[in-house]
Amino acid sequence: MIWQKIACIVIGYLFGLFQTAFIIGKMHNIDIRDYGSGNSGTTNAMRTLGKKYGIITYFGDALKAVFAVILTYFLFRNVCGNEGMLIALYTGLGTILGHNFPFYMHFHGGKGIAATSGVLLSLAIFDWKFVVLGAITFFVALALTKYVSFSSLCMITGFFIEMIVWGQLDMVHYLNADEKLEAYILVGIITVLSFIRHKDNIKRLANGTERKIGEKKEA
Numbered sequence: 001m002i003w004q005k006i007a008c009i010v011i012g013y014l015f016g017l018f019q020t021a022f023i024i025g026k027m028h029n030i031d032i033r034d035y036g037s038g039n040s041g042t043t044n045a046m047r048t049l050g051k052k053y054g055i056i057t058y059f060g061d062a063l064k065a066v067f068a069v070i071l072t073y074f075l076f077r078n079v080c081g082n083e084g085m086l087i088a089l090y091t092g093l094g095t096i097l098g099h100n101f102p103f104y105m106h107f108h109g110g111k112g113i114a115a116t117s118g119v120l121l122s123l124a125i126f127d128w129k130f131v132v133l134g135a136i137t138f139f140v141a142l143a144l145t146k147y148v149s150f151s152s153l154c155m156i157t158g159f160f161i162e163m164i165v166w167g168q169l170d171m172v173h174y175l176n177a178d179e180k181l182e183a184y185i186l187v188g189i190i191t192v193l194s195f196i197r198h199k200d201n202i203k204r205l206a207n208g209t210e211r212k213i214g215e216k217k218e219a
Contacts, residue, residue: 009090015068016100020056024049035048061115062115068092069119085179116156141154
């Protein structure tokens with residue numbers, strides 16, 4: 001199903017091109033990338049345009065991943081048989097790539113966290129454990145540290161670890177022995193992409209200058 005996998009990435013990428021924060025910014029006559037962190041994502045939208053638009057941005061970016069997975073699942077489920085989870089992961093990777101690197105924005109988009117959480121949410125079709133553990137990991141880390149970036153990376157790292165551990169314990173449905181390594185690689189790529197896009201946040205976390213949620217920027 002090589003061509004189906006390529007099609008999933010392409011379809012996901014096209015969905016990922018829907019840049020919620022960028023579109024909302026244009027409705028307010030600004031380019032969101034000229035403000036705050038310079039990214040077209042949820043956190044920057046919230047800090048630049050307010051909580052309401054931050055929430056809208058999150059759901060817009062998360063749901064585009066869900067809709068993309070639903071579309072490819074119904075397009076290819078009869079062709080790919082039980083490989084539904086791989087369809088979701090290939091589509092999710094494409095969506096994240098489209099969100100992070102939109103060609104019409106000179107490949108300068110968001111950091112992919114909302115889109116990644118949408119990929120996690122879409123996996124509920126196959127295995128609810130990823131959604132529940134992902135949410136718990138994020139909100140516990142956020143409650144303890146107040147750092148959105150750190151909590152996001154914890155969630156994604158947890159996703160990678162869970163996929164491998166549960167996969168090796170045969171606790172992941174819709175993945176047979178031949179598909180496990182492929183799934184590990186896909187989730188690994190998604191994890192690496194998240195860390196690359198958060199390299200500046202990681203530097204600020206290391207030197208103690210990363211802003212906490214609700215913290216005002218110093219004048």
